[in-house]
Amino acid sequence: MDTAFSSEDLKFQLEVREFISNNYPKELKDSIGTKRKTGKELSRDDLMSWHKILGKHNGWSAPGWPKQYGGAEFSPTQKYIFEQECARAECQYIMPFGVNMVGPVIYTFGNDEQKAKHLPGILSGDVFWCQGYSEPGSGSDLASLKTSAVKEGDHYVVNGQKTWTTLAQHADWIFCLVRTNPDAEKPQQGISFLLIDMKTPGITVRPIKLMDGSHEVNETWFDNVKVPVENLIGQENMGWTYAKFLLAHERSGIAGVARSKKALERIKQIASAEMSYGEPLIQDPAFKSKIANAELELSSLEYTELRTLAKDSAGKGPGPESSLLKIKGTDIQQMVTELAMEAVGYYANPHLGTTLSNEYVGPDYATNLSGSYFNFRKASIYGGSNEIQRNIIAKMVLGL
Amino acid sequence: MNFDYTEEQTLLENMVTSFVRDDYDWDTRCSIVKTEEGWKEENWKKFAELGLLGVPFDEDQGGLGGEATDIMIVMEQFGKGLVVEPYMPSIILAGGLISKLGSADQKNSIIPEIISGDRRYVFAYAEPQSRFDLFDIKCSATLDGDNYIINGFKSVVFGAGMATHLIISARTDGDQRSKSGITLFLVDIKSDGITLQNYPTIDEYRASEVVIENLTVSKENILGELGNSYEAIEEQVDLSTIAICSEAVGILQVLKDSTNDYCKNRKQFGQSISANQAIQHRLVDMMIEYEQAKSILYMAITADLSNSDERRKAASAAKARIGKAIKFVGENAIQLHGGMGVVDEYMISHFFKRATMIGILFGNVDFHMKRYTDLTQSNIQSINEDDGINLS
Ligand SMILES: Cc1cc2nc3c(=O)[nH]c(=O)nc-3n(C[C@H](O)[C@H](O)[C@H](O)COP(=O)(O)OP(=O)(O)OC[C@H]3O[C@@H](n4cnc5c(N)ncnc54)[C@H](O)[C@@H]3O)c2cc1C
Numbered sequence: 001m002d003t004a005f006s007s008e009d010l011k012f013q014l015e016v017r018e019f020i021s022n023n024y025p026k027e028l029k030d031s032i033g034t035k036r037k038t039g040k041e042l043s044r045d046d047l048m049s050w051h052k053i054l055g056k057h058n059g060w061s062a063p064g065w066p067k068q069y070g071g072a073e074f075s076p077t078q079k080y081i082f083e084q085e086c087a088r089a090e091c092q093y094i095m096p097f098g099v100n101m102v103g104p105v106i107y108t109f110g111n112d113e114q115k116a117k118h119l120p121g122i123l124s125g126d127v128f129w130c131q132g133y134s135e136p137g138s139g140s141d142l143a144s145l146k147t148s149a150v151k152e153g154d155h156y157v158v159n160g161q162k163t164w165t166t167l168a169q170h171a172d173w174i175f176c177l178v179r180t181n182p183d184a185e186k187p188q189q190g191i192s193f194l195l196i197d198m199k200t201p202g203i204t205v206r207p208i209k210l211m212d213g214s215h216e217v218n219e220t221w222f223d224n225v226k227v228p229v230e231n232l233i234g235q236e237n238m239g240w241t242y243a244k245f246l247l248a249h250e251r252s253g254i255a256g257v258a259r260s261k262k263a264l265e266r267i268k269q270i271a272s273a274e275m276s277y278g279e280p281l282i283q284d285p286a287f288k289s290k291i292a293n294a295e296l297e298l299s300s301l302e303y304t305e306l307r308t309l310a311k312d313s314a315g316k317g318p319g320p321e322s323s324l325l326k327i328k329g330t331d332i333q334q335m336v337t338e339l340a341m342e343a344v345g346y347y348a349n350p351h352l353g354t355t356l357s358n359e360y361v362g363p364d365y366a367t368n369l370s371g372s373y374f375n376f377r378k379a380s381i382y383g384g385s386n387e388i389q390r391n392i393i394a395k396m397v398l399g400l
Numbered sequence: 401m402n403f404d405y406t407e408e409q410t411l412l413e414n415m416v417t418s419f420v421r422d423d424y425d426w427d428t429r430c431s432i433v434k435t436e437e438g439w440k441e442e443n444w445k446k447f448a449e450l451g452l453l454g455v456p457f458d459e460d461q462g463g464l465g466g467e468a469t470d471i472m473i474v475m476e477q478f479g480k481g482l483v484v485e486p487y488m489p490s491i492i493l494a495g496g497l498i499s500k501l502g503s504a505d506q507k508n509s510i511i512p513e514i515i516s517g518d519r520r521y522v523f524a525y526a527e528p529q530s531r532f533d534l535f536d537i538k539c540s541a542t543l544d545g546d547n548y549i550i551n552g553f554k555s556v557v558f559g560a561g562m563a564t565h566l567i568i569s570a571r572t573d574g575d576q577r578s579k580s581g582i583t584l585f586l587v588d589i590k591s592d593g594i595t596l597q598n599y600p601t602i603d604e605y606r607a608s609e610v611v612i613e614n615l616t617v618s619k620e621n622i623l624g625e626l627g628n629s630y631e632a633i634e635e636q637v638d639l640s641t642i643a644i645c646s647e648a649v650g651i652l653q654v655l656k657d658s659t660n661d662y663c664k665n666r667k668q669f670g671q672s673i674s675a676n677q678a679i680q681h682r683l684v685d686m687m688i689e690y691e692q693a694k695s696i697l698y699m700a701i702t703a704d705l706s707n708s709d710e711r712r713k714a715a716s717a718a719k720a721r722i723g724k725a726i727k728f729v730g731e732n733a734i735q736l737h738g739g740m741g742v743v744d745e746y747m748i749s750h751f752f753k754r755a756t757m758i759g760i761l762f763g764n765v766d767f768h769m770k771r772y773t774d775l776t777q778s779n780i781q782s783i784n785e786d787d788g789i790n791l792s
């Protein structure tokens with residue numbers, strides 16, 4: 001047993017660290033920092049400019065993609081190091097929809113034209129993707145989805161409604177699961193995977209405000225939207241297979257260990273500045289023991305992730321164990337956002353950056369911490385809810 | 401980076417696994433704990449033959465020069481068999497103290513005897529008032545010519561009834577709760593002045609109350625420096641803590657796997673009880689707790705244990721986290737077995753009891769949470785205005 005990085009890995013770590021420190025733009029850091037402090041939403045530029053910089057550097061915007069498609073083709077350990085370093089430097093994270101989700105589906109199941117058309121834009125960050133799976137009637141039970149695509153000559157006509165579409169307000173393209181055969185024996189068998197240009201007539205995006213006031217998700221309506229048949233991935237009615245493949249691919253970094261670690265460090269700083277019983281909050285036995293508890297959970301999870309990674313490196317591939325990483329990772333994110341909110345006492349109350357108020361009150365570090373707590377209730381719901389993850393483990397790991 | 405065993409370690413694991421399988425099946429184990437002695441001396445000889453008694457000792461003393469990983473391997477498999485022979489108390493804890501503090505003469509005369517199985521030391525440290533504080537010692541040793549006269553009371557000394565010798569911690573100086581002034585003495589258990597009251601523990605191991613009255617020990621039998629043994633005691637107890645965490649992880653695996661099997665096989669309402677989602681999710685949470693326990697154990701094993709702060713943190717992190725897993729997995733294992741869970745006849749309750757007692761040994765969850773917290777949460781960093789919380 002040896003948890004030390006090899007000398008090549010250490011060299012790589014240094015390379016990443018240096019690249020970030022030389023290339024992460026100060027203006028971006030300032031822009032995001034100011035918006036965070038004032039409770040403002042990030043713009044498309046804020047979300048994408050780091051992606052664009054990485055896209056110009058050896059495929060670093062797509063750490064897991066094969067070199068053949070312009071990716072970095074990092075080893076599992078390199079991916080881990082890369083994520084750690086990005087979190088450490090608090091870089092804006094890379095939107096998952098293009099790089100982690102639709103990209104691998106396109107290079108695995110798409111044809112040459114589709115690869116040539118879409119992969120470069122995903123890699124460079126010029127094209128913004130969103131994910132159109134969920135519908136009002138189909139959440140966990142995704143296979144029951146109803147949005148229909150009917151083939152008429154050289155195009156499909158799409159009708160229906162997607163919902164919870166994250167950041168569709170910025171998106172150029174959406175990848176959708178649609179029903180092409182309503183009469184299939186099993187619901188999974190009549191589903192296809194379609195790429196749709198968001199500028200196509202008939203698409204309407206309506207915002208859904210989350211409870212922290214943020215505009216993160218949307219309803220996406222399709223009214224007789226004409227989609228060229230060449231935007232079908234793979235074969236008609238095989239979409240479910242591609243979607244399942246995608247789920248397995250979405251897992252790297254799913255535990256969010258490095259970001260949670262950074263957040264805990266930050267909470268310790270806040271708790272050193274906040275006072276309780278006349279002493280820094282960090283010295284309050286009840287509070288510090290909660291931080292310690294979160295750290296222990298995180299340490300355990302970090303080693304669980306490393307164990308998975310070691311298995312992965314040995315070519316055994318990520319298994320359904322990744323459901324465990326999702327469950328514990330999101331548990332800890334929720335624990336951490338709660339601790340941060342708790343740390344600032346009364347200054348959890350002000351809701352800044354809303355249309356009602358442009359006045360900023362309280363310490364900068366307190367802004368929106370309660371917002372994060374409320375926002376992060378989402379984490380155990382999306383990406384396959386934590387109950388669904390337990391169903392997966394029960395079936396695939398425990399054989400129940 | 402890897403979590404693989406070396407070839408030697410794989411051999412070691414296979415050896416202990418086959419010992420537990422062939423020589424320590426459940427019925428055999430049950431008959432051993434019912435005997436008057438509460439252990440089987442033959443097994444100790446077998447351990448000697450297999451080289452297990454030498455695992456943690458230096459090679460020049462005839463040992464295997466094993467590290468934390470090797471100890472983990474042995475303890476984890478012993479956990480799966482609920483092996484009652486006093487391996488941890490004698491080989492890891494007492495043996496560790498002698499390796500750490502012994503003079504060349506002491507080591508040369510004692511360690512080969514330990515490795516051959518002819519001598520068994522156990523460490524008498526706890527006292528009725530000390531709870532988990534290793535430095536809280538009333539037992540006194542006063543100089544009388546070339547000897548020390550020791551008086552005191554040591555409580556719940558595991559394996560004392562099976563030992564040939566004791567290591568006794570006694571105060572040669574300082575207040576009851578002072579970390580200095582603590583001295584270790586090596587004594588023959590048959591010495592005048594030592595009275596043992598032996599008893600079985602709830603988990604079917606054996607322990608003793610040790611009454612020490614005017615026990616005379618020559619200066620030569622001091623282990624380590626006079627009045628300066630606390631650091632070494634803390635270190636060896638930390639390493640032993642990691643060892644019993646390994647045992648616990650072995651036990652948790654049995655608890656989780658057996659409960660899984662039981663729920664698949666037990667039929668009620670015309671189907672396996674594992675067809676109920678309430679049960680499935682509980683089993684999943686047990687599996688997650690087990691994996692998290694194993695992970696924090698790996699963290700501890702691979703930490704830099706030669707650095708005293710890292711070692712303290714690692715031991716307390718592992719013990720606190722694994723203590724929580726013991727409660728969750730253990731209690732749910734019993735619950736999901738229904739009435740079968742609470743009977744003595746069925747093996748599951750025995751694993752639960754042993755795991756729970758490990759939860760107390762060397763400090764429970766609260767004790768180690770506090771220790772870990774004190775070690776990690778005192779540093780105050782200045783606030784950096786540029787940083788924010790950015791999770792997703
Ligand atoms: C912030 C946010 C962003 C999202 N972004 C996107 C996106 O970009 N694209 C997209 O397609 N989707 C997105 N989603 C949708 C997300 O995938 C769904 O919310 C999720 O699949 C759950 O579906 P649901 O909300 O309909 O809940 P439901 O499926 O109705 O579940 C309700 C509750 O019941 C539980 N439950 C359901 N079925 C079972 C079962 N069989 N056993 C036990 N418990 C069960 C669930 O765990 C949950 O607690 C997003 C969601 C959120 C909250």
Ligand SMILES: Cc1cc2nc3c(=O)[nH]c(=O)nc-3n(C[C@H](O)[C@H](O)[C@H](O)COP(=O)(O)OP(=O)(O)OC[C@H]3O[C@@H](n4cnc5c(N)ncnc54)[C@H](O)[C@@H]3O)c2cc1C
Binds near residue numbers: 735736
């Ligand atoms: C100390 C003790 C004293 C007792 N005294 C008496 C007595 O005097 N007279 C008498 O007649 N009986 C007595 N009982 C029996 C007691 O009523 C049963 O143990 C109880 O009904 C559970 O049944 P079981 O043990 O067969 O467990 P099972 O029914 O096999 O259940 C095993 C586990 O599965 C769970 N489970 C079972 N079905 C479901 C489901 N559908 N959904 C979710 N979970 C499920 C249970 O909650 C339990 O955790 C006693 C039991 C004990 C432990």
